[in-house]
Amino acid sequence: MIAVWIIVLILVVVIFTSFVTIKQGTVGVVTIFGKYRRILLPGLNWKIPLIEVLYSRISIQNRSVELEFQAVTVDQANVYFKAMILYSVFDQSEEAIKAVAFKFVDERNLMQALVRTVEGSIRAYVATKRQSDVLILRREIVEHVKEQIDNILEGWGYHLQDLQLNDITFDDIIMKSMSQVVASNNLKAAAENEGQALLITKTKAAEAEGNAIKIAAEADRQASQLRGQGVALFREEVAKGMSVAAKEMHQANMDTSVILFTMWTEAIKHFSENSKGNVIFLDGSADNMQKTMKEMMAMHALQTDEVKKA
Structure with a gap:
């Protein structure tokens, strides 16, 4: 009876150890007697009990790490960086999962190698640049690092998603x-x-x-x-x-010189009303009167000719 219960207990243990649940975002690595066998995808998986062993569960989600380090420019200026690395497993292929599972002893050694590799790449690049050029080369530094370490990380089964240089500072005297x-x-x-x-x-x-x-x-x-x-x-x-008036006076047999005399008197009236002075000097001598009359007669003759022509 005891033997039956032992056999039943063994069967229960075998059945329960034959199934493995892998969470979403992770991949299981199975080994047989310490040697890689296969990978288990998310969900309920079956494995050979007592022979196949779940070696590790590897996260395929994005991971990040912050780092602070110092570099020196070609003109001997100290540059202080604060950066963030965003990385993930290269893909879910068997080769990438095997590299992630067996390249490093543990996660701590992986992080140490990753951080030192990024720091070394940035230091090597900054060492060829002047202090005044570093701030404007932020994008170039990121592109250089990704180009330099992508192949290295791929060999480890990882891929550098992004590198953000959050802060770049110098010594206080240089900043001033x-x-x-x-x-x-x-x-x-x-x-x-x-x-x-x-x-x-x-x-x-x-x-x-x-x-x-x-x-x-x-x-x-x-x-x-x-x-x-x-x-x-x-x-x-x-x-x-004047032409019309002279013509009408000529038709009425009147002396048109009256028009000239009227214009002369109107001119004197205008002078007296609009001038600023109080005295008007007129030359009343006989010679001047004769001269004036001759001029008026000449004007009268011209007007008479115009009337005749009209």
Whole structure:
């Protein structure tokens, strides 16, 4: 009876040890007598009891590690880096899983090798660059590291997903000098911008003043032209009026010299009403009166000819 119970117990143990559950995001590695046999995918898997052994469970999810280290540039400046490495198993192929499972003794040794490899690659690259160039070469440093260590990591069964250089600093004295350089460059740029702005302002002001002068000159020219046209029209209308009046007086057998005398008296009236002075000097001598009458008669003769021609 005891033997039966022993046999049943052994069968139960064998049955329960024949099935293995692999969680999502991991892969199982099976060995037989210490030698690699096969891999187990996520889910419920069967293995030969007492012969096949689940050697390890390998995560195929992305993993990250932060690191801080120092490098020296070609001009002997200390550069301090803070970085983050994002890596994962290369793929779920058998060769990649075997490399991950058996290349290193444990996870600690893998991390040590990975960190030292990344640090060494960055140090070697920075050692060929000047301190003033390091800050602007962030992308180039990342590309260089990925190019250098991708093949190495692939041999270990891993792939470098990303390298982020979160912080790049220098010694305090260098940081202060860099700040002074930036400040002086900013002041220089501000002075240049201010000079350009002043030049543009003065240029625009000169252009505006020139345009204003041109507009004023054009307006004066047009005003003078309009005034001349107005005077010409006024004279033309006066001449027409005098011609009509002279023609009517000639038809009525009246002396047209009366028109000249009326214009003369109207002119004297206009002088007296609009002049600023209080005295009008008129030459009342006989010679001057005779001269004036001759001029008026000459104008009368001209008007008479115009009337006849009309």
